Amino acid sequence: MTAKIFRNSMVVGLSVFLLSVALFMGVLYQYFGTQLTQELQSEAVLVARGVESMGMDYLENLNLSNRVTWVDTDGTVLYDNQADPATMENHGDRVEIQEAMWGSQGSAVRYSETLSEKTFYVACRLSDGSVIRMASAQYTIVVLLLSMAQPLLIILVVTLILAAVLANRLSKRMIKPILELDLEHPEECNTYDELAPFLTRIRRQNDTIKGQMNLLRQRQEEFAALTENMSEGFVLLDQRGHILSYNSGALRLLGAAIPAPEANVLALDRTDAFRHSVEQVLAGCRNQGRLDRSGRCVQILADPVFRDKDVVGAVLVLVDITEREQGEKMRREFTANVSHELKTPLTAISGMAEIMKNGMVKPEDVTGFASDIYKESQRLIALVEDIIHLSRLDEGEDDLKREPTDMLELAKKVAGRIDPLTKQAGVSLAVAGAPFIVQGISSVLEEMVYNLCDNAVKYNHAGGTVAVSVSPKGKGGVVEVTDTGIGIPIQDQQRVFERFYRVDKSHSKEIGGTGLGLSIVKHGAALHDAQVELESTPGQGTTVRLIFPEE
Amino acid sequence: MRNSFNEQLEQLNVELIKMGALCEEAISAATKALLERDLQLGERARVLEQEIDHKERDIETQCMKLLLRQQPVAGDLRAVSAALRMISDMERIGDQASDIAEIARDMEESRLSRTVPMAEMARAAIRMVTDSVDAFVRGDLALAHDVLREDDQVDQLFLQVREELIALIAAGENGSVCLDLLMVAKYFERIGDHAVNIAEWVEYSLTGAHKSVE
Numbered sequence: 001m002t003a004k005i006f007r008n009s010m011v012v013g014l015s016v017f018l019l020s021v022a023l024f025m026g027v028l029y030q031y032f033g034t035q036l037t038q039e040l041q042s043e044a045v046l047v048a049r050g051v052e053s054m055g056m057d058y059l060e061n062l063n064l065s066n067r068v069t070w071v072d073t074d075g076t077v078l079y080d081n082q083a084d085p086a087t088m089e090n091h092g093d094r095v096e097i098q099e100a101m102w103g104s105q106g107s108a109v110r111y112s113e114t115l116s117e118k119t120f121y122v123a124c125r126l127s128d129g130s131v132i133r134m135a136s137a138q139y140t141i142v143v144l145l146l147s148m149a150q151p152l153l154i155i156l157v158v159t160l161i162l163a164a165v166l167a168n169r170l171s172k173r174m175i176k177p178i179l180e181l182d183l184e185h186p187e188e189c190n191t192y193d194e195l196a197p198f199l200t201r202i203r204r205q206n207d208t209i210k211g212q213m214n215l216l217r218q219r220q221e222e223f224a225a226l227t228e229n230m231s232e233g234f235v236l237l238d239q240r241g242h243i244l245s246y247n248s249g250a251l252r253l254l255g256a257a258i259p260a261p262e263a264n265v266l267a268l269d270r271t272d273a274f275r276h277s278v279e280q281v282l283a284g285c286r287n288q289g290r291l292d293r294s295g296r297c298v299q300i301l302a303d304p305v306f307r308d309k310d311v312v313g314a315v316l317v318l319v320d321i322t323e324r325e326q327g328e329k330m331r332r333e334f335t336a337n338v339s340h341e342l343k344t345p346l347t348a349i350s351g352m353a354e355i356m357k358n359g360m361v362k363p364e365d366v367t368g369f370a371s372d373i374y375k376e377s378q379r380l381i382a383l384v385e386d387i388i389h390l391s392r393l394d395e396g397e398d399d400l401k402r403e404p405t406d407m408l409e410l411a412k413k414v415a416g417r418i419d420p421l422t423k424q425a426g427v428s429l430a431v432a433g434a435p436f437i438v439q440g441i442s443s444v445l446e447e448m449v450y451n452l453c454d455n456a457v458k459y460n461h462a463g464g465t466v467a468v469s470v471s472p473k474g475k476g477g478v479v480e481v482t483d484t485g486i487g488i489p490i491q492d493q494q495r496v497f498e499r500f501y502r503v504d505k506s507h508s509k510e511i512g513g514t515g516l517g518l519s520i521v522k523h524g525a526a527l528h529d530a531q532v533e534l535e536s537t538p539g540q541g542t543t544v545r546l547i548f549p550e551e
Numbered sequence: 552m553r554n555s556f557n558e559q560l561e562q563l564n565v566e567l568i569k570m571g572a573l574c575e576e577a578i579s580a581a582t583k584a585l586l587e588r589d590l591q592l593g594e595r596a597r598v599l600e601q602e603i604d605h606k607e608r609d610i611e612t613q614c615m616k617l618l619l620r621q622q623p624v625a626g627d628l629r630a631v632s633a634a635l636r637m638i639s640d641m642e643r644i645g646d647q648a649s650d651i652a653e654i655a656r657d658m659e660e661s662r663l664s665r666t667v668p669m670a671e672m673a674r675a676a677i678r679m680v681t682d683s684v685d686a687f688v689r690g691d692l693a694l695a696h697d698v699l700r701e702d703d704q705v706d707q708l709f710l711q712v713r714e715e716l717i718a719l720i721a722a723g724e725n726g727s728v729c730l731d732l733l734m735v736a737k738y739f740e741r742i743g744d745h746a747v748n749i750a751e752w753v754e755y756s757l758t759g760a761h762k763s764v765e
Contacts, residue, residue: 241565257689264565267688270572 001175006167013159021152025141033120036136037107040066040122044105044134048124051132067135071097071123078130091133096123100131111140233298233318239311241265241282253298253318254291265316277302281314290321297322330499337500341383341514345376379514386516389447390499393523405442407449407479407548408435408470414449415468418457426462427483429453436472438548440528448524449479451517452544456483458513459542474550476530480543487538497522497532521546556621560630563613567634570606571684573599574641577648578680578742582673585655585735586665596652603645607638626756633756637687640745640752644680647738647745658731663724667715667732669739672708675701676739679746687753695757698750705743712736 047068050058059070059079070079075092077085091097099106100123108121118140123133145152177191184206186199224247227234233250235243242262251258256268265278269291277289281302289300299321305313352369355361361369411431422429438445449468456466464484471478488496492503500515521544525532529549536542577599584593614635617623623631679701686694713736716729755761 257685257691260690264561264568266565266568266572270568270575270684270688272572272576275569275572 002168002171005171006164009163009167010160013163014156017155017159021145025144029141029144033109033118033138036120036138037122040120040134040136041105041107041124044122044124044132047134048126048132052126052128069133069135071131071133073101073129073131094121094123094133096121097131097133099123100125100133101129106131112137117143231320233316235265235268235316235318237265237278237282237314237316239282239313241278243268244313250316250318253293253296253320255293274300277316278314281316282311284311291318295322296320297325334499337515338387341500342380345380345383348376349373349380383514383516386514386520389520390516390523393444393520393527402439402441404437405440405445406435407438407445407477408433410442410446411449411468411470411479414446414453417450418453421454422457422466425457425460427457427460427464427466429457429466429468431468431470433468433470434472435470436477436548438476438528444524444527448521448546449481451521452479452481452546454513455517455544456481456485456542459483460485464541476548476550478548479546481545482541482543484541487540487542488534488536489538490536493534493536496534556617556623556627559613559617559621560623560627563610563617563631563634566606566610566613567637568684568688570603570610570638570641571680571687573603573606574644574648575677575680575684577603577645578651578673578677581648581651581655582670582677584652585658586670586673588655590656593652593656597649600645600649603642607642610634610638626759629756629759633752637749637752640748644742644745647742651735651738654731654735659725659728663719663728663732666719667712667736668708669712669732669736672705672712672736672739675705675708676742676746679705679743680749683746683749683753686750690753690757692754692757695750695753698746702743702747705740709736709740 043064043066047059047062047064050062051070056070056079059068059081062068062081064081068079068081069077069088069091071091072078075090075097077088077091079085080088094108096106096108099108104125106121106123110119110121111117112119117137119135119137121133121135123131125131139147178195181189181191181195181199183202186202186206189199191199227245227247228249230247230249233253234245234247235250236245238244241264243259243265246259246268250256250268254269254274259267266275268274271291271293273289273291277287277300280287281304284304284306286304287302289302291298291300297320299319301317301319303315303317304311305315352373356366356369408431411433415429415431418429453466453468460466460483466484467480467482469478469480469482471480488503492501495501496503497518499519502515522532524530525546531545531547531549533545533547534542535545577596580592580599581596583589584596614631617631618628679698682694682701683698685691686698713733716733716736720726720729751761
């Protein structure tokens with residue numbers, strides 16, 4: 001800007017300077033030329049008079065700075081005060097002399113060969129016809145200019161300096177309001193009118209940028225909200241292993257603190273498996289890993305992100321697979337247990353049948369063997385029934401019809417069903433309480449209460465009691481089965497709901513049962529959104545509560 | 552130039568985290584080997600110890616290169632010098648873990664290790680190491696200070712183990728096992744001390760103040 005202004009002012013200054021010099025010189029030169037001619041004329045007239053009266057003597061005594069030449073009528077030079085007349089050529093053809101011969105006076109201007117001089121000639125005719133000519137030289141403009149070069153140069157330099165200083169100051173003054181512009185709020189600025197369209201444009205662009213920023217932020221928030229609400233952990237890495245993005249699920253699953261921005265992913269976790277996974281994925285290998293962290297089992301799914309065959313980052317997804325693993329383990333155990341439980345009575349049946357087939361049984365013992373076989377097969381049937389029951393509950397069969405069921409009535413029905421057993425065990429069972437209605441599958445509810453009562457009777461002392469109490473609570477209610485039996489040790493209280501779990505494995509055969517009863521209760525309760533509570537003191541008895549929700 | 556320097560610093564950081572992780576792994580392997588008599592894990596602890604030694608040399612070279620070629624100043628210089636000190640502590644932790652694994656291998660029985668609060672000691676020591684490495688990873692000054700407090704607990708546990716072992720010897724238990732256990736307890740106590748050192752160097756790299764400097 002400064003340079004441009006400087007250049008402009010220089011051009012202006014120089015052209016004004018040159019023009020004025022040219023004008024000045026031209027006018028002056030012209031003026032001086034005229035002046036010189038007049039002077040020469042009057043001088044020529046004077047000299048002519050002198051020569052006419054005194055002849056050659058006058059000329060010889062004359063002391064003039066200008067050149068004086070006396071030319072005869074035929075053009076021969078009679079006298080010249082600056083050269084030898086003998087050497088001079090005939091002057092008859094000179095313009096001024098011819099003019100003087102024709103008229104009485106003549107004048108001419110001639111440039112010297114080098115153009116550096118301009119000579120004015122004035123001629124005057126004497127009465128005898130000869131001509132006196134005066135000549136005076138004048139320097140040409142070029143020479144004049146050259147002789148003035150020094151002052152001109154000085155003026156030029158001064159102009160340059162002035163132009164520079166002024167240009168600097170001017171540009172500063174012009175730029176100042178521009179520099180003071182507040183581009184954030186362009187409309188509030190008070191500046192050149194010429195800049196107004198600019199500012200409007202900037203304001204519009206500001207608005208656009210703001211809008212786009214908002215949009216971006218919104219997108220980012222949406223993304224964050226999405227990932228935040230994932231139960232899975234999510235970590236995004238760049239190719240050097242820096243964390244670009246993560247969700248709180250990842251921190252929770254890895255048990256890590258909030259990492260510093262741009263931190264290395266190892267700040268989240270540094271276990272061997274995790275490191276291995278990260279190294280692999282950043283090398284471009286998709287992989288899966290497993291982390292065992294304080295009882296939780298976390299699966300890592302690591303996927304590299306490619307752009308043009310180069311790994312530019314990675315996505316780590318962390319999934320809590322503790323429950324899945326446990327479920328799988330339980331299922332495996334269940335299968336193993338089922339096979340075992342099914343095999344035991346079958347082996348007995350098969351063994352006894354084989355002995356009978358081989359005729360090794362005395363006829364009077366056949367009844368005993370048959371009753372054993374019957375007993376074992378009954379057990380087998382009960383087991384299979386229980387398993388079918390459980391698997392139905394597992395599937396969460398919805399096609400079972402839900403109907404309002406009176407729990408007190410149901411408890412009484414169960415008491416009636418179980419009566420033979422209680423008598424056999426020498427246990428008294430009493431049902432008490434007030435009725436309440438559960439919207440549920442009555443066969444499942446009955447099975448649940450039956451199983452609880454069955455356990456209460458089976459694991460009771462002879463002469464013990466079982467109390468079934470039904471009490472409404474809000475829209476729901478509680479069914480409580482309390483016995484005075486052997487109780488469950490504290491360490492087993494959680495596990496009795498597992499399939500096939502038996503507290504006392506060695507005596508399970510005597511007592512009978514399949515080990516699936518409480519499991520059925522648990523699943524049935526889950527189907528009805530009910531809670532199961534168990535309180536037990538070894539040696540004193542057990543209380544199991546089925547709490548149906550109040551809503 | 553600066554960029555590559557920052558990159559190298561970060562690389563150093565990552566390597567330190569890895570070395571810390573190796574230490575944690577080595578102690579837990581050694582502890583499991585001791586308490587559960589898992590000989591394979593004992594072997595793992597010894598392998599890890601060698602890996603830790605390697606890492607120490609690697610990081611040392613890295614630090615030297617950084618110091619000589621980049622001539623870091625202020626915070627960066629502190630970070631590098633703290634790293635140099637930390638790796639020697641980590642290396643000692645690895646040694647002690649391997650020593651524990653060795654004792655565990657040669658010990659005649661492990662019953663007594665469960666009667667004295669050795670598991671608690673191990674847990675406390677492991678937590679100290681974990682916390683000190685965490686403090687480094689996160690640049691968490693408060694956590695570094697926590698480590699200093701946890702050390703008192705480990706010292707307390709050591710005294711307790713020692714007294715219980717004396718009582719056991721007096722009650723006629725196997726003396727050599729008791730002495731082995733005392734050694735193990737001492738190793739755990741030393742691991743705690745090294746964790747404290749690491750925490751102190753973390754503090755130094757963060758604040759520029761170190762206990763030994765004051």
